Amino acid sequence: MKKPGSIWLLLLCLFLLDSARGQVIILKGKVERKDLHTYIERSFSLPDSVKRISVVFSYNGKDQRTTIDIGLMDPVRFRGWSGGARNSFTISAEDATPGYLPGALPAGKWTLLLGVPNIREGVVSEYEARITIETRPVITEFSSMPIRAAEGWYRGDLHMHTGNSDGKCASQLGNQVGCPVFRIVETATAGGLDFISVTDHNTVVQAEALRELQPAFDKILLVPGREITTFYGHANVFGPADFIDFRMDAPTHAAAKGWMNAVNNSGGLLSINHPGLPSGEECMGCGWQIENIPDGVVAAVEVVNGSTMKYSIEGPVQGWVFWHKMLNSGQHVTAIGGSDDHRSEAIGKPTTVVYMKELSVQGLIDGIRSGRVFIDLEGNRDRFLDLSVTGKEVYMGGTVKIGRTDTVGLTPYVKGLSGGRIEFIIDGRPDAALTRELRSDDEKIPVKWVPGGGRHSVYVKARDKDGKLVLVGNPVYLE
Numbered sequence: 001m002k003k004p005g006s007i008w009l010l011l012l013c014l015f016l017l018d019s020a021r022g023q024v025i026i027l028k029g030k031v032e033r034k035d036l037h038t039y040i041e042r043s044f045s046l047p048d049s050v051k052r053i054s055v056v057f058s059y060n061g062k063d064q065r066t067t068i069d070i071g072l073m074d075p076v077r078f079r080g081w082s083g084g085a086r087n088s089f090t091i092s093a094e095d096a097t098p099g100y101l102p103g104a105l106p107a108g109k110w111t112l113l114l115g116v117p118n119i120r121e122g123v124v125s126e127y128e129a130r131i132t133i134e135t136r137p138v139i140t141e142f143s144s145m146p147i148r149a150a151e152g153w154y155r156g157d158l159h160m161h162t163g164n165s166d167g168k169c170a171s172q173l174g175n176q177v178g179c180p181v182f183r184i185v186e187t188a189t190a191g192g193l194d195f196i197s198v199t200d201h202n203t204v205v206q207a208e209a210l211r212e213l214q215p216a217f218d219k220i221l222l223v224p225g226r227e228i229t230t231f232y233g234h235a236n237v238f239g240p241a242d243f244i245d246f247r248m249d250a251p252t253h254a255a256a257k258g259w260m261n262a263v264n265n266s267g268g269l270l271s272i273n274h275p276g277l278p279s280g281e282e283c284m285g286c287g288w289q290i291e292n293i294p295d296g297v298v299a300a301v302e303v304v305n306g307s308t309m310k311y312s313i314e315g316p317v318q319g320w321v322f323w324h325k326m327l328n329s330g331q332h333v334t335a336i337g338g339s340d341d342h343r344s345e346a347i348g349k350p351t352t353v354v355y356m357k358e359l360s361v362q363g364l365i366d367g368i369r370s371g372r373v374f375i376d377l378e379g380n381r382d383r384f385l386d387l388s389v390t391g392k393e394v395y396m397g398g399t400v401k402i403g404r405t406d407t408v409g410l411t412p413y414v415k416g417l418s419g420g421r422i423e424f425i426i427d428g429r430p431d432a433a434l435t436r437e438l439r440s441d442d443e444k445i446p447v448k449w450v451p452g453g454g455r456h457s458v459y460v461k462a463r464d465k466d467g468k469l470v471l472v473g474n475p476v477y478l479e
């Protein structure tokens with residue numbers, strides 16, 4: 001039956017909706033035999049200040065071999081073509097689905113381009129393009145699904161560099177060259193890690209490579225990251241892939257507020273790196289100098305940095321003093337580790353182990369914020385550490401209310417350290433009376449302590465049989 005043109009046009013409607021992540025434009029229409037071997041242009045208007053466009057395209061008639069190709073043009077140029085190979089793609093300034101160009105997203109008339117390589121006589125296929133437009137920075141997931149949906153403990157490394165900044169590795173001829181992102185991902189995968197964040201200095205160009213690699217590396221979560229590198233300190237940002245202006249002219253929170261707020265407003269997570277390193281010609285701007293940061297701005301501190309572990313694990317070059325100072329000021333800040341690898345050789349030393357609702361970027365950010373995290377200094381999968389309030393569902397990162405005369409029961413759970421020992425650190429100081437020997441490779445050791453009122457943080461360190469520190473937990477907070 002011949003379709004009147006007016007009905008055909010009526011179906012080309014355009015819907016506007018709002019979703020949690022932004023505005024949604026829906027383009028619907030249909031193709032039939034007369035469209036065979038033609039290109040259909042569906043234009044839509046893009047507003048100012050768009051951060052990301054994501055298109056999901058679907059159509060029926062595939063069982064009758066209808067094929068509709070897709071591509072995209074911005075107001076001045078082609079942005080990509082994926083033919084019939086994909087049903088979705090995304091484009092931002094920093095990263096895009098392979099086949100599409102990342103870059104500025106100018107306001108104006110954009111065109112979704114549809115090609116019709118095949119449609120049989122008498123077949124009418126309806127299509128729908130769902131175009132999501134994000135106008136503010138949000139965290140970026142390179143995978144459309146969690147890498148693993150299961151709740152549990154996941155192991156990863158949160159600090160490393162590639163050739164997008166000063167990370168080097170060996171070329172075929174043995175020369176040290178800027179290390180490509182895929183090499184870092186392969187090294188991390190070979191080390192059995194569940195997630196990594198690639199944190200090049202100030203740049204986010206690595207996001208484009210991570211976007212390409214994630215589908216091929218579908219057992220390891222690739223987390224957008226960067227190391228904000230200033231003259232007054234370094235801090236890692238996890239989650240957003242948008243460029244953030246790192247420039248500041250004084251070691252004050254007022255001067256840092258712009259980039260710190262940008263991280264938190266996008267749903268990202270801010271972690272202060274190697275705060276104990278001295279700044280100087282050896283390591284410019286490495287030590288942290290920015291004081292008086294309001295509560296809640298900084299979610300984590302890199303208490304152990306891998307690049308300085310060879311000098312000292314427990315000494316002042318690490319982040320202990322800085323972290324303890326934050327804890328003693330009443331802030332709840334999660335201790336994490338990072339290899340700070342620059343040679344694709346030390347990834348996973350140390351490993352940060354995070355309890356997550358699912359293995360996704362959001363799962364990681366929520367997990368670090370919750371504080372149920374331990375640092376595994378040697379990256380040994382057989383070792384494990386948790387701490388709970390005895391008889392309660394309160395774990396590391398959790399808070400328990402106590403009265404002045406109450407006795408608190410705490411139960412560390414340690415695996416893989418027979419012959420070693422655990423130490424309790426209360427308000428930044430070890431409490432020798434609570435040290436316990438580990439007699440097996442799987443032990444829960446309840447202890448009792450009378451805090452005598454006040455506000456306290458209590459966390460556990462675990463040592464091997466030679467007394468070497470190998471695991472570091474996070475605090476349970478008593479109020």
Ligand SMILES: [Zn+2]
Pocket residue numbers: 227234273274286
């Ligand atoms: Zn640094």
Ligand SMILES: [Zn+2]
Pocket residue numbers: 159160161227340
């Ligand atoms: Zn670094």
